[in-house]
Amino acid sequence: MNTNPLSRLPLRIFNDAARRPPTYTWRATFSTTPSVSAKPLPPRRVIDDADIIENFLKGSGPGGQKINKTSSAVQLKHIPTGIVVKCQDTRSRTQNRKTARKLLGERIEELELGEQSRTAIKAKQKSKKKASADKKKRRKYRALQGEKTAEEEEEGEEGEEVGVDERDNGQIDARLAEPGEEAAKSIDGENRTKPV
Amino acid sequence: MPRIANSIVRRAYAQDPLLPALLGVCRDLSLAANELRWLREHVDELPLAPAPRPLNTSTRRKKRIPNNDKHRLRKIKEAKLRDLVKQRSRGTPLQYLLGTEFFGELELKCGRGVLVPRQDTASTIAHLARLIRDPRNTLPNELRVLDLCTGTGCIPFLFGHELRETRHDISYRMLGVDVSTDALTLATKNLRRFQRKPSSSNLFNTSTTEAKDDGEREDGHNAKGAKVLANFMWADILNSPFEPQIENTPLPLMSAMNLARHPPFWDIVISNPPYISPDAYRKTTARSVRGFEPRLALVPPHPSTIPSSISTGVGSYTTSWPEKTIDTITQDAGDTFYVPILNIAAQVEAKVVLVEVADVEQAVRVARLGENFGFEGVEIWRDRPDDTDEAFPSSPSSPYPKQHSQDSSPGITKKRETKESKNDIPIVGAGNVRCVVFWRGNTGAAWLGKETQNDSILRSESHAMQPSMSRTDKFDGRYHADALLLASKWKGL
Known part of the structure; x- marks a missing residue:
């Protein structure tokens, strides 16, 4: 029998305690210093306010107390380039103005710098990462596939196994990264030329 | 539609x-x-x-x-x-459904029974704050801001928030006044909300003692920055202290201020009063406004229903006010609040006054009132006062459509119209006409970044003394005549 007096208490007390927000003590694991990339991105482009026509895109007619607007859209037009940017993400016009300016800066930079612009560099970095991830993925499955086929072949005949062992790892990696059939062909090809 | x-x-x-x-x-x-x-x-x-x-x-x-x-x-x-x-x-306003509305950079609670803060108001308030917080301005140690008809309390909050951006050297005292208890409840809720938020917990205070403590602490580390003391008070601007008071109704502003031991002098008076005439309310307001937002916050009571000392401003402060003029000025039913507000502004010795208006016509009518309460400078601001867009010329002549049938006598209407195009009440910014700004003395002019008004005062004085009325000035003809009369009386004495 349970003699703990606490167990007789109503469950609610514990529930209340559980409802309180938890206090985190592991803040130290977070780092406040930003990770520095090898190549720093070019600075954000600052647009002169004189070059912008700002439009709040609201209906004409009376304003003030007479109507209750919910539109907080902001449209920016950059006069020198003619680029138009619109932002209506949030209900705060202040926030939309900030976002729209950021977007416009990016668009202008793309136009001016092309490949060297922040967005282009970022996109390139992203695509690079994605490509390498894909490569890794493919390599992994190729390796798995290779193992499987190797096992199967081991069961069948032994001659080919030797051929694979002779090659250095780098080559295998390179081949495995290639699409399936080609790799298989090249293995066959080399095996054919080797004895000669 | x-x-x-x-x-x-x-x-x-x-x-x-x-x-x-x-x-x-x-x-x-x-x-x-x-x-x-x-x-x-x-x-x-x-x-x-x-x-x-x-x-x-x-x-x-x-x-x-x-x-x-x-x-x-x-x-x-x-x-x-x-x-x-x-x-x-x-038709329920979106803000009532979501429970909040953005006002400048702030997110404020709003609810049924209280007017939703408008974005146009936010932009003019933010602009005024940007002018006043200029580091070159010499501000008093405690800048006092009085907001009449405060509603959700949006104006004191945003104004305090904006001023604090650059001016940490002084402290602020804000007082929001409203006649509606719903509004005061909501304003207090908003205040609590700001106090709870960690980022602005030290921004808004309520009690005087607390402020004193903070002030002492501030001496130790100034980096924490200036405090904003925000308070809300139940009072009625249209109530006269000389009328019998009814129980459970708000006191007149000055009495309430005195009772709550608020200081009697304020540097800046801001107000977004009800300014829609009953006629315009029926015809021009949006369905969702008419059906769901409180009429109390939109349509002022008719001038005839309030004590005449309040509606005309005669007797309480400006004794030399010519009573005839006021009748012609306040004949629009939407203008009830402006005389009492300017009267209060004069009583609390405000250096800068900002009042919101509906349109150009009302702006011009209100701007004309200023001189009678001792305000030397006046300017009309559009929705975005900081914006100088070519599409909206800042010269007052073109945006005047026609003058409207609201003035009863066509003779006066015509006279005014011509004067409008000739006189120079500057209209600043882009968008619809939104508010009228008055200032007084060199302090007020300096805060708004105007040239010190010494020259222009001299100029206007010299005009007032000139017997010839050749140059039409800001002053009403009749007012001119009165001034001349007064001047001659003075000379005689």
């Missing part, structure tokens, strides 16, 4: 089956889509939980039912969203 094309309705339905319902209020597909998105985000953030499942787990059959809480929660959220969309489609 033009009908919404069928193709748009169809397109809306294809986008989301809930969208067509919102088209009626929004009149625009992209806005409707935005509103639906905001409503959906709001519902997602609501602390909705499915009703607790029956705890009866004794039978084995019930135990085998899959845990479908997620599914039930989704159902509840969908129902809630549909309900909100239905309410919105009937």
